[in-house]
Amino acid sequence: MDAKRLSIADKLLAWYDAHRRDLPWRAPPGVAADPYRVWLSEVMLQQTTVATVRPRFEAWVARWPDFASLAAAEDADVMAAWAGLGYYARARNLVAAAKAVAADHGGAFPRTEAALRTLPGLGAYTAAAVAAIAFGERAVVVDANVERVVSRLFAIARPLPASRSAIRAAADGITPDERAGDFAQAMMDLGSAICTPKLPRCLLCPLQPDCRAQAQGEPDRYPVKAAKKAKPHRYGTIFWVERPFLSIVAPLRVHPSPVRAELVEAQELGAPPATHPSTSSGRTELVDRAVRGAREVLLVRRPPKGLLGGMRALPTGPWADEPPGLAKAPVATDWTMHNATVEHGFTHFDLTLALAVANGDGHHPDGEWWPLDRLDEAGLPTLFAKAARALRRDE
DNA sequence: AATTCGTGGAC
DNA sequence: TGTCCAAGAAT
Numbered sequence: 001m002d003a004k005r006l007s008i009a010d011k012l013l014a015w016y017d018a019h020r021r022d023l024p025w026r027a028p029p030g031v032a033a034d035p036y037r038v039w040l041s042e043v044m045l046q047q048t049t050v051a052t053v054r055p056r057f058e059a060w061v062a063r064w065p066d067f068a069s070l071a072a073a074e075d076a077d078v079m080a081a082w083a084g085l086g087y088y089a090r091a092r093n094l095v096a097a098a099k100a101v102a103a104d105h106g107g108a109f110p111r112t113e114a115a116l117r118t119l120p121g122l123g124a125y126t127a128a129a130v131a132a133i134a135f136g137e138r139a140v141v142v143d144a145n146v147e148r149v150v151s152r153l154f155a156i157a158r159p160l161p162a163s164r165s166a167i168r169a170a171a172d173g174i175t176p177d178e179r180a181g182d183f184a185q186a187m188m189d190l191g192s193a194i195c196t197p198k199l200p201r202c203l204l205c206p207l208q209p210d211c212r213a214q215a216q217g218e219p220d221r222y223p224v225k226a227a228k229k230a231k232p233h234r235y236g237t238i239f240w241v242e243r244p245f246l247s248i249v250a251p252l253r254v255h256p257s258p259v260r261a262e263l264v265e266a267q268e269l270g271a272p273p274a275t276h277p278s279t280s281s282g283r284t285e286l287v288d289r290a291v292r293g294a295r296e297v298l299l300v301r302r303p304p305k306g307l308l309g310g311m312r313a314l315p316t317g318p319w320a321d322e323p324p325g326l327a328k329a330p331v332a333t334d335w336t337m338h339n340a341t342v343e344h345g346f347t348h349f350d351l352t353l354a355l356a357v358a359n360g361d362g363h364h365p366d367g368e369w370w371p372l373d374r375l376d377e378a379g380l381p382t383l384f385a386k387a388a389r390a391l392r393r394d395e
Numbered sequence: 396a397a398t399t400c401g402t403g404g405a406c
Numbered sequence: 407t408g409t410c411c412a413a414g415a416a417t
Contacts, residue, residue, distance in 0.1 A: 041413080042413060043413095043414095044413090045412080045413040045414095046412085046413065046414045046415075047400095047401080047402090047411090047412055047413085047414055047415095048401090048402075048403090048412065048413085049402095049403075049404070049411090049412050049413095050412085050413080051403090051404080052402075052403065052404085052412090053413090084401090084402075084403095085401080085402075086400085086401025086402045086403090087400060087401055087402085087414085087415085088400085088401080089400065089415075089416075090414095090415085093415085093416095120415090120416095121414095121415070121416095122415085123414060123415045123416080124414085124415090125413070125414055125415085126413080126414075126415085129413065141413085143412090143413045143414075144411080144412065144413075144414085145412090145413070146413090161396085161397095184413085185413090187413095188413055191413090192412095192413090197410080197411065197412095198405090198406075198410090198411095228410095305400095306399085306400080307399085307400070307401090308400095308401085309400085344401095344402095345401090345402085346399095346400085346401060346402085347399080347400070347401065347402085348398075348399065348400075381401075381402090382401075382402060382403090383401085383402095
C-alpha cells in the first residue's frame with residue numbers, strides 16, 4: 001500500500017480509531033452523540049483544559065442533564081455552579097442559549113452550523129464543532145490545536161492572528177466530507193498528545209511524512225505568534241464585613257438575609273421555617289447556628305457584564321494603578337487592614353488586593369449575608385476564594 | 396482589528 | 407519563578 005495515496009484525513013482518522021481518548025462527553029464509536037453534552041463540553045472547554053473540565057462536566061450533567069432542565073434553572077445556581085471555571089459570560093450564555101432553544105426552536109437544538117452560530121456563546125469554532133461532532137455536518141473546525149497542527153503541516157510562516165484565514169483555508173482543504181466530527185476530534189487529540197506546543201512527539205505522528213515544519217527540522221517554531229503586550233499591574237481592596245448570625249431582630253425586618261427572613265417569618269407564623277437553600281435541616285440547624293454564635297459575611301452580586309460579571313462576590317473598591325485604600329467601602333465604619341495581601345493574575349492584568357476587615361450589620365444595597373461556615377457553597381470566583389482563605393488562615 | 400473577558404497546570 | 411498556554415466569544 002502506497003502511503004502517499006492515503007489522504008491526511010485518512011491517516012489521521014486511522015490514528016484516531018486506535019488512539020482516541022475516552023472522554024465523558026464522547027459517545028462510543030458508532031453511537032450517536034448527545035447534542036446537549038457535546039454543546040456543554042465545547043463551551044466548558046473554551047480556553048479550559050480537559051483535566052479541569054472533566055469533573056465539572058460530570059457534576060453539571062448530573063444536576064442539569066438536558067436543555068430543558070438547564071433552561072429552567074435559577075441563574076444564581078448556574079453562576080455558582082460555574083464558579084472557578086472562569087470566563088463567566090460562558091455560564092450566562094449557556095442559560096440564554098438553552099432558553100432560546102426552548103423559545104425559538106420549539107425545544108429542538110439547531111442542527112446546522114449557521115443556525116447554531118446564532119445562539120449566544122456559540123462562535124465560529126463552537127458552532128462548527130457541534131455541527132460536526134453532534135450532527136455529522138461537514139464543518140471546518142479551527143481551534144488552537146488545529147491552528148498549531150495546520151500551521152506545522154503547511155509551514156505557515158506568517159504570524160497569528162494574521163495567518164488565520166490561511167490556516168482556515170488549509171484546514172478546509174484537509175477536512176473530509178465524511179466523519180468531519182471525528183476528524184475534528186482527531187486533530188484535537190493529536191494536538192494534545194503528539195503535536196504539542198513544546199517538544200512535539202514527531203516520531204509518533206501519523207502525519208509526520210506530510211509535515212513541512214518537521215521536514216524543516218524545527219516544528220515547534222510554528223505557529224508563529226505576534227509579540228504580546230505587557231500586562232499592567234493593578235491594585236484594589238476587598239472588604240470583609242462580618243456579623244453574628246443572630247443578634248437582634250429590629251433591623252432584620254427591613255433588610256433581612258434569606259436565612260433570617262425565614263427565621264423571623266417562622267417565628268411570626270409559629271411554624272417551622274422552610275429549609276434555607278444552603279442548609280439541610282431547617283429550624284434545627286438555624287437555631288443551632290444562632291446558639292453556637294455562627295457568623296455571616298457580606299456578599300454582593302457583581303454587575304451582569306464585565307469582569308466576573310454576574311458572580312457573587314466580596315465587596316470591592318475600584319481597581320487602580322495605586323492602592324486605592326478604603327475608597328468605595330460598603331459601610332462607613334472602622335476598618336482593620338489585614339497584614340497579608342492577595343495576588344491574582346487575570347489574562348490581561350495582575351492584581352494585588354488589600355484586605356479590609358470590619359464588623360457590621362444592617363442594610364447594604366444588593367448585599368446578602370452569607371453563613372461563614374458555608375462560604376464554599378456561595379460560588380465565589382477564585383479571586384475571592386483566595387481572599388477568604390487568607391483571612392481564615394489567620395484567625 | 397484590537398480588547399476584554401479567568402484560571403490552573405506544565406515547564 | 408515567570409512564562410506560556412488551553413476544544414474562543416463578544417464587542
